[in-house]
Amino acid sequence: MRLLKQLGAVVAVALVGGLGVAAAAGNALLTLALGTATAVLAVLTYGWVVRRTEQRATVEVALTGASAAVGRGMLIGFGMFAVVLGSIALFGGYRIAGLGSPAGMVTLVGVMAAAAVTEELIFRGILFRIVEQRVGTWNALFLTGLLFGLVHLFNPNASLWSSVAIAIEAGGMLAAAYAATRTLWVPIGLHFGWNFAQAGLFGTAVSGKSEPAGLLEGVISGPAVVSGGEFGPEASLFAVLAGAGLTIVFMWLARRRGEVVPARRASSAGTAVRLPK
Template identity: 75%
Template sequence: MRLLKQFGAVAAVALAGSLAVGAVRGNPFLTLGLGLATAVLALLTYAWVVRRTERRAPVEVAGKGAGAAVGRGLLIGVGMFAAVIANIALLGGYRIDGMGSAAGALALLGFMAAAAVTEELIFRGILFRIVEERIGTWGSLVLTGLLFGLAHLFNAHATLWGAIAIAVEAGGMLAAAYAATRTLWLPIGLHFGWNFAQAGVFGTTASGRTGPEGLLDGVLSGPTLLSGGEFGPEASLYAVLAGVVLTIVFMWLARRRGHLVPRRRRTARTDPTATLAQ
């Protein structure tokens, strides 16, 4: 029940924010403001519902060290995408046709902030964390990663390969980032940095979604496995490889720090006749 209550509370904020942002998408300043407001409200709602349903302090979103952790995640996410797009460009799959739109990048800043925060709260803060208690870190990583990939099948230009790529490179990597740090700030920063670099900086399609122009007018071409096709660079083998590498690194850190949770074993049922015999 706590999973359902937490999911329902954060999902309601995410839906309301998405509708509000969609209604003013033509205005970059309102989109920025509403996106940031959605992110803040979702964090406050998560902290409140965790306190109510689990009777504990939500340490995974504690304010201490949050800025530094988000900053580290941001650098990793931007650096990761820059490496992916550079490799695609070297083989002729990406080119820049000129400058894009600063106003569009501003709107994407708010939109991507809301998406990164709400998705991390739902998929890592709620689903991964609670499921992990039952089936362990590795099992939860696989299961919630698949769910994260399947959720992207509803996006425009979605394909089964694109969903699988998202599940591997993002679903697994972001869950591993949480397991390694036991806070949501690093995965939030990583998620935002990756998404904003895609659409807001390099001007490519993010998870099949088209929206405002980014800072650059980027064009993808060539085989889908190289460039990602209409779904965007996230469906590129380069992105999958980068995600797998970071997943391995984060899970190594989680193991080294003693953060891995084993699968819960079923307790054997007590034999009442044995008890009476004693």
């Protein structure tokens, strides 16, 4: 029941906020304001419902150190995408056609902030965290990563391969980031940095969706296995390899810090949440 109550509260904020952001399309400042408000309200709602249903402090969204953690995550997300897009460009799959729209870039800050925060609260803050308590870290990483990929199967231009790619490079990697740090701020920053770099800076599709024009007008071409095709760079083999590599690094850190919950002990893990690293 606590899972359903938590999901219901945060999903409601995500849906209402998403409708508001969509309705404000074309107005950069209003979209930015509504996207930011959705992100803030989602975090507040998550903290409120988790405190009520689990009777504990929500250290995973504690404000202390939040800015630094988000910043670290954003740097990782930007860096990861830069490596992926650079690899795609090296094989002739990406080129810059010209300048995009500064207003569109501002719009995308709001859009991506709302999406990154609500998705991380739902998939890592609620689903991964609660499932991990029952079946252990590795099983939870696999199950919630698979679910994250399946949800993206309904996106425009999606395919079975693109969903598998999302499950590995995002679903698994972001869950591993949470497992290693025990704070949601790092995966939130990473998620935002990755998405914003795609559309807001380099002008490519995000998970199959053609977002408003960002800072640059990018053109993707060539074999889909290299460029990701119409789905965007997330369906590129380079993105999958980068995400898998970061997953390994994060899980190594989680194991080194003693944050991996073994499956045989998961049932006795209770609702305890360790302090962020």
